[in-house]
Amino acid sequence: MKKTTRRNFLQTTALASVAVSTTEASEKMASKEIFVHHVYFWLKNPSSEADKAKLLEGLEALSKVPEIKMVHIGTPASTNRSVIERGYSVSWLLFFDNLEQEEIYQKHPIHLKFVADYSHLWEKVIVYDSVGTKRK
Template identity: 85%
Template structure:
């Protein structure tokens, strides 16, 4: 069995509860309006670790936009199945309370500055936006 610290356990539990909250939200809870914005960045120089690090640095600054409810910056996992796309360099997963908050983020000066300062690094960007599906 893998040994874990109390701190690590609490961090993991807190993150899991935030991520699961929308799933367990009642019909009267605003969490059902959750808006998910997932961006995949394809670098002009895909193997350039300095470019990847620079982009991640910019995303960390961008994560300070107050309308963002939760953020995850990632790189391709080592998983390898035919349905997995691994050609991107960095993924940027954001959660907002609703579409209106995401629209504020799109026009936020930090976001506009990020595009101005870092867009020279990427060749292509793909965005997947989603809202909660109606159940029942």
């Protein structure tokens, strides 16, 4: 039997506990379910910079809904491949902890006001909702 010192025992135990807790935390974070809500807007007047600016203004206000964990407001990138859809004017990408948080967002007064105040700007909206696990 190998003789161990108190110092070696404490160092080994401390390192092992850090490794275990780091691994557990990583696994919990990696397996966390998320809900993704991605909306594409086609403006009635796609060449109107004023209408686009107005919609962007509305989305900025809408991003204040507290249940939203992360938001990205975008416009079509300059990439050009046959599989890329670039006909939309603005995209609205949201991340929620779960479906329940997204449902709260849908009924939130800020969201309802956004729809009432800005829906006259768009002719078409497509929504893609998905669930999955959070990755790095």
